Amino acid sequence: MPKIVDHDQRRSEIVEAFLSVVARKGLPAATSRAIAAELGVGTGALWHYFDGFDAVTAAAYKRVTERTNERIAGASTGLRGLAAVDAMMHEILPLAKETLDEAQVVVGFWGRLAANETLSAAEADVSDMWGGRLRDHLHEAVDDGDLASGTPVDGIVDLLLSISVGQQVHAVMATPLLDPARQLALIEQCLSPWRRTPRQPGETVTR
Amino acid sequence: MPKIVDHDQRRSEIVEAFLSVVARKGLPAATSRAIAAELGVGTGALWHYFDGFDAVTAAAYKRVTERTNERIAGASTGLRGLAAVDAMMHEILPLAKETLDEAQVVVGFWGRLAANETLSAAEADVSDMWGGRLRDHLHEAVDDGDLASGTPVDGIVDLLLSISVGQQVHAVMATPLLDPARQLALIEQCLSPWRRTPRQPGETVTR
Known part of the structure; x- marks a missing residue:
C-alpha cells in the first residue's frame, strides 16, 4: 500500500511542477526537461510515472x-x-x-x-x-x-x-x-x- | 517571377495535402510523412517550403x-x-x-x-x-x-x-x-x- 501512495504522490508532484512552470514561464517553457529540473531529477525519471508527455x-x-x-x-x-x-x-x-x-x-x-x-x-x-x-x-x-x-x-x-x-x-x-x-x-x-x-x-x- | 509563383503553388499544395489527409483519416494521421506521401515526395522536400510542422x-x-x-x-x-x-x-x-x-x-x-x-x-x-x-x-x-x-x-x-x-x-x-x-x-x-x-x-x- 505505501508503494501505491508514493506513486500517486510522485505523479501529483510532477503535475504540480508542470503547472508551476506554466505559471512562471508559460506553456511553451513547460517541457519535460523543465519539469524534471523543477523537481531536481533526470528527465527519464518522469517516465516511471507517465507514459509520455501527452499523459502529463x-x-x-x-x-x-x-x-x-x-x-x-x-x-x-x-x-x-x-x-x-x-x-x-x-x-x-x-x-x-x-x-x-x-x-x-x-x-x-x-x-x-x-x-x-x-x-x-x-x-x-x-x-x-x-x-x-x-x-x-x-x-x-x-x-x-x-x-x-x-x-x-x-x-x-x-x-x-x-x-x-x-x-x-x-x-x-x-x-x-x-x-x-x-x-x-x-x-x-x-x-x-x-x-x-x-x-x-x-x-x-x-x- | 515564375519562381515565386511556383513556391506559393507548392506551399498551397502542401497545405491542401495536409487538409486532405485530415479529411480522410483525421488530424492524428496528418503527419509530415503522410503529407509527403500524399504528394509523392520525400519528407525533406516539405522543409524547402515551410520552417517546420508548426508553420504547416x-x-x-x-x-x-x-x-x-x-x-x-x-x-x-x-x-x-x-x-x-x-x-x-x-x-x-x-x-x-x-x-x-x-x-x-x-x-x-x-x-x-x-x-x-x-x-x-x-x-x-x-x-x-x-x-x-x-x-x-x-x-x-x-x-x-x-x-x-x-x-x-x-x-x-x-x-x-x-x-x-x-x-x-x-x-x-x-x-x-x-x-x-x-x-x-x-x-x-x-x-x-x-x-x-x-x-x-x-x-x-x-x-
Whole structure:
C-alpha cells in the first residue's frame, strides 16, 4: 500500500511542477526537461510515472479541472440562484492570472486531444457536471423570482457552457474578447433578457 | 517571377495535402510523412517550403479560415439581416463533415499556439472580421424591424464570437453540445429575446 501512495504522490508532484512552470514561464517553457529540473531529477525519471508527455498534459488538464471545482466549491458556499451562477462563472472564465495560466493548459490539452484520439478517454465530462450545477442554480433563480418563469434554462446552460470553452481559446489567442469586462458582459447578455428586475448599473453580486 | 509563383503553388499544395489527409483519416494521421506521401515526395522536400510542422499547421489554419470566408460569401450573397447572420453561422459552426474536419485543424492549431508564442503572429484577426460583419447584419435586422430597436447588438456579436470558438472545441471533445440541433439552438437563444415576431416552430430561414 505505501508503494501505491508514493506513486500517486510522485505523479501529483510532477503535475504540480508542470503547472508551476506554466505559471512562471508559460506553456511553451513547460517541457519535460523543465519539469524534471523543477523537481531536481533526470528527465527519464518522469517516465516511471507517465507514459509520455501527452499523459502529463492530460493529468495537468484533470488537475486544473479539480482546482477549478475546488474554487467553485469555496466561492459558492451558501450561495444559490444567480449569485451561485455568477460565482461559478468567475472561477471558470479566464479573468485573472491564475485562470489565464489555466487557459493555456486546457487549450494546449485540447490541441493534443485533436491530434491524439487516445487522449479523449482521459477527458472527464466537465461540461456535463458544470451544466448540471448551472441548471440547478438557474432553476433556483426562477423559483426565487429573480428570473422570469418562462426562462429557457436549458438553452442558457448550453450558452454558458459554450462560452466557458470559447473564452479559454480567446484568452490564448489574446483577442479583444479577453477583456474581463467584456467576458463578464457575456454572462449578463445571456441572463438579462430573463431578469425579473433589471440589474442596476455597477451593481455587483454579493459574494 | 515564375519562381515565386511556383513556391506559393507548392506551399498551397502542401497545405491542401495536409487538409486532405485530415479529411480522410483525421488530424492524428496528418503527419509530415503522410503529407509527403500524399504528394509523392520525400519528407525533406516539405522543409524547402515551410520552417517546420508548426508553420504547416499555421498555414492550414489560415486556409481553413479562407475556405470558411469563401463559403460565407457564397451562402450570404443577396442576404441581409438575420438571414445573413444565419448563413454565416451555418458555415462557421461545426455542423457537418467539412466543418467538423476543420474544427480538428483549428483546435490543433490553437493548442500549438498555446505552446508556441511565435505562432500567434500568424493568427489573422478572424474574430474582428467576423464580428464586424455580424454587427452590420444585426443592425440591418434592427433597421428591417426583425429585431427590436433596443437590441444590444454588440453584446450579441460577442456571444456569437465566443460560441463560434467554443463549439470548435466541443466538436473535438465530442461533448453532447456537438449535436447540430443544439448548436443551432445556441444562435436562436442569443436572438430570440430580441425578435420582434417570434419564430414559428420548424420555421427555417430562406437561403
